[in-house]
Amino acid sequence: MSKKLITNGTIVTASEVYEGDVLIEGGKVSAIGKNLAREGAEVIDAKNHYLFPGGIDPHTHLEMPFGGTVTKDDFETGTIAAAFGGTTTIIDFCLTEKGKPLKEAIDVWHNKSKDKAVVDYSFHLMIGEINEEVLSQLPEVIEEEGITSFKVFMAYKDVFQADDETLYQTLIAAKELGALVMVHAENGDVIHYLTKKALEEGKTDPIFHALTRPPEAEGEATGRAAQLTHMADSQLYVVHVSCNEAVEKISEARRKGAEVYGETCPQYLVLDQSYMEKPDFEGAKYVWSPPLRDKSNQELLWRALKNGELQTIGSDQCSFDFKGQKDLGRGDFTKIPNGGPIIEDRFSLLYSEGVAKGRISLQKFVEVTSTNTARLFGLAPEKGTIAVGSDADIVIFNPDASRTISAKTHHMAVDYSAFEGMEVEGEIVSVLSRGDFIVKNKELTAVPGRGEFLKRKKFNTSERSEERFTVM
Ligand code: URP
Ligand code: ZN
Ligand code: ZN
Numbered sequence: 001m002s003k004k005l006i007t008n009g010t011i012v013t014a015s016e017v018y019e020g021d022v023l024i025e026g027g028k029v030s031a032i033g034k035n036l037a038r039e040g041a042e043v044i045d046a047k048n049h050y051l052f053p054g055g056i057d058p059h060t061h062l063e064m065p066f067g068g069t070v071t072k073d074d075f076e077t078g079t080i081a082a083a084f085g086g087t088t089t090i091i092d093f094c095l096t097e098k099g100k101p102l103k104e105a106i107d108v109w110h111n112k113s114k115d116k117a118v119v120d121y122s123f124h125l126m127i128g129e130i131n132e133e134v135l136s137q138l139p140e141v142i143e144e145e146g147i148t149s150f151k152v153f154m155a156y157k158d159v160f161q162a163d164d165e166t167l168y169q170t171l172i173a174a175k176e177l178g179a180l181v182m183v184h185a186e187n188g189d190v191i192h193y194l195t196k197k198a199l200e201e202g203k204t205d206p207i208f209h210a211l212t213r214p215p216e217a218e219g220e221a222t223g224r225a226a227q228l229t230h231m232a233d234s235q236l237y238v239v240h241v242s243c244n245e246a247v248e249k250i251s252e253a254r255r256k257g258a259e260v261y262g263e264t265c266p267q268y269l270v271l272d273q274s275y276m277e278k279p280d281f282e283g284a285k286y287v288w289s290p291p292l293r294d295k296s297n298q299e300l301l302w303r304a305l306k307n308g309e310l311q312t313i314g315s316d317q318c319s320f321d322f323k324g325q326k327d328l329g330r331g332d333f334t335k336i337p338n339g340g341p342i343i344e345d346r347f348s349l350l351y352s353e354g355v356a357k358g359r360i361s362l363q364k365f366v367e368v369t370s371t372n373t374a375r376l377f378g379l380a381p382e383k384g385t386i387a388v389g390s391d392a393d394i395v396i397f398n399p400d401a402s403r404t405i406s407a408k409t410h411h412m413a414v415d416y417s418a419f420e421g422m423e424v425e426g427e428i429v430s431v432l433s434r435g436d437f438i439v440k441n442k443e444l445t446a447v448p449g450r451g452e453f454l455k456r457k458k459f460n461t462s463e464r465s466e467e468r469f470t471v472m
Contacts, residue, residue, distance in 0.1 A: 004435060005038050009046030009396065012362045013053065013385050014371040022051060024392040027434035032388060044430070046396050052366055053385050054088025054119075054393030054433060055347045056373040058263060059239055059314025062092050063112050066318065067337030068328060072413045073319045075116035076448045078343055081411040082119050083446060085344035087315075088393040088433045089383055089454065091373075093151055094123040095160075102137045106145055110453070117451030118438055120393075122377070124149040124182060128162055130169040142177050146455020148378050149180045149237070154221045155188035155289065167225065171234035178458030180376060181229070182237045185221035185246065186213060186290055195334050206283030207276045209333045210291035218290050219245025226253035226260045235259040235459060237376065240316050242268040242290040244300045251309045261376060262310040264301050266342060266349040267292065267418065275418075284326040285416055288316065289338045302359045311372040313350055317343035319414045341412040345405055345419055347395070352424035356399075378457030392435040401427035411444075 004024040011020050011032065023031040023041065060082075063074040073081065075092075082090055094109040096102055102125065109123050125141055127134070127150045141147050152167045153160035162170075167183065174181045194212035198204075203211075222238055226249055229236040238250060241262045253260040267288060272295040276283040286292055304310040318339025320326050329336025350369055354360040360368075366385075374384025382391045402425050407417040431439040438446035 003041040004044060005036060005041040006044045006046050006051060006394065006396070009049050009051040011051045011386055012366050013387070014363055014367040017362050022386065022394065024432070024435045027392055027436070029386060029388055029390050029392050032386070044396070048398070048400065049429065050362070050397040050399060051386060052086070052395040052397055053370045054383070054395055054431065055086045055369045056089040056379065056383060057082060057087045057315050057317070057343060057346060058091045058312055058373045058377060059265070059316045060090045060092045060343060061316070061318040061339065064093070064095065064318070066339070068335065069320065069325050069337055071318050071339065072321055072325065073317065073341065073343070075113040075121070076118070077411065077413040078317060079117045079119045079121065079451055080444060081344035083431055083433070083438045083444065084411050084428065086347035086395040086397070086428045086431055087119060087343065088431065088438070089120045089122070089379065090343070091122045091124055091149070091377060094125050094147070096126045096128055098129050102134070102141055106141070106147065113453070115449040118446040118448055119433055119451045120454050121451055122454040122456055123147050124151045126151045126153070126160070127166065127170045128160065130166045130173070135173060138173055138177055142179060142458060148178065148456045148458050149182055150174055151182040151184070153184045153188070154225065155184055155186035155191060157188040157192040161188040164224070164228065168228050168232060171229055171232035171236070174459070175232060175234040178460055180235050180237050180459040182239055183221070183225045184240070185218060185225050185238050187217040187221045190217050199332065199334065204332050206281065206287055206329070206333050206336060209287050209336065210273050210276050213289060213291050215243040215245040215293060218243055219249055222246040223249035226250065226258055229253070229260055230256065230258040237261045237263065239263050239314060240265050240268070240290060241301070241310060243293045243297045247300060247304045247309055254309070261312070262304070263312040263314045264305065264310050265314055265316045266346055266353075267316070267340065269298055269301055270349055270353055271418065272298065281327065281330055284329055284336045285322055285340065285418055287326070287333070287336045287338055288340060302354070305368055306360050306364060311368065311376065313346060313368045315342040315346040317341065319412055321414050322416045340418045341410070341414045342418065344410050344412055348424045348426065348428065349419070351397070351426045356425035376459070378459060379454065392432055394432045395428055396430040398427045398429050399425070403427050
């Protein structure tokens with residue numbers, strides 16, 4: 001944790017873009033200015049480079065059992081890929097089992113991650129049922145474990161899906177305890193019926209995954225969750241928003257004063273449903289839930305990010321090999337494990353497709369890839385910005401370079417990339433986490449286990465400032 005001085009960079013935050021030097025001491029930003037004294041410091045020249053706050057990915061599934069298999073990237077390969085991709089903090093989903101102590105599930109996730117992570121990390125906790133037993137454990141989850149967000153699935157019937165009573169009670173408990181409720185918003189019952197019917201009719205190809213999960217099923221569940229949030233006077237975060245039907249429900253709820261936030265993912269901004277029709281079962285590589293949508297949704301999602309109707313970008317990293325995992329669903333699309341590898345490309349895709357193509361500003365890029373996530377999930381002010389006193393989590397980025405995404409060069413453990421051959425503007429050169437280089441000149445310099453578990457602050461509605469509402 002030596003003293004470092006990054007000189008001549010262009011510092012980008014959610015509100016400013018300016019030239020300056022950044023002094024780092026004790027893992028923190030200790031000064032920002034021009035011509036700062038360099039005695040005793042390692043000097044890094046960042047002329048013609050942007051200095052972005054380290055990315056915060058609020059949505060990952062590392063080493064997670066799902067769809068009859070386990071996601072391929074674990075906390076080591078997944079966080080190494082995150083580091084190469086400019087992400088210095090992740091929040092992973094900790095799965096729980098009905099009838100078992102919540103602490104047991106949290107310990108399982110601690111065991112998966114300790115000694116492995118190279119970036120800082122935290123957990124969201126899945127809530128699959130609510131009863132006196134569960135309610136009595138929640139204060140400890142928040143106060144002792146520092147886990148201040150709960151995830152409720154409205155889909156995956158007979159696997160993760162919870163009913164509306166569970167969602168409503170979780171919203172009430174979260175309001176009382178200071179947590180943010182997250183939902184996977186799709187109508188699981190209707191999807192269950194549609195998938196059964198499709199299989200009966202012999203419709204087994206990957207494209208039927210999309211056709212049995214229509215955008216209306218996402219819009220309906222999003223609207224329902226938003227209404228329940230309004231009724232409970234609580235707070236909600238809708239993960240992986242894929243379509244206009246869901247954005248409209250979030251916007252409507254926000255206009256009516258409900259505290260509802262939304263995340264989208266690069267795959268919905270860049271890919272579309274036609275990828276699922278690729279021959280030779282290749283469409284399986286593009287099976288996500290919610291599914292990829294008609295291309296017309298892409299510009300609407302970009303606009304929602306730009307206007308602040310959606311606040312964050314998650315990767316929904318949930319990786320499976322094509323051979324040996326995705327192909328469990330040959331002949332039955334319902335058996336294709338849902339999800340894809342993207343933790344490494346979240347930041348680059350947003351910059352290239354967003355900033356370089358003029359869809360969003362540099363400040364908005366920082367807001368949605370880092371700052372808003374830190375604020376919503378109790379990580380600010382240490383994370384999510386470059387400011388005196390904040391953690392020195394910094395990405396040194398060359399906007400004049402470009403690279404081609406490929407499974408041959410990525411660091412994720414899987415055998416394909418959903419963005420194979422795509423050229424992206426800009427290149428991540430070096431990444432610092434709490435003042436240490438974890439990637440230096442495109443080489444890994446971190447050892448597994450250096451990443452720290454972050455106990456997060458409560459979601460505190462009393463700090464719900466006008467500024468937070470307008471910025472977001
Ligand atoms: O297809 C997806 N999204 N896989 C990950 C699990 C989830 O629903 O987020
Ligand atoms: Zn989901
Ligand atoms: Zn997910």
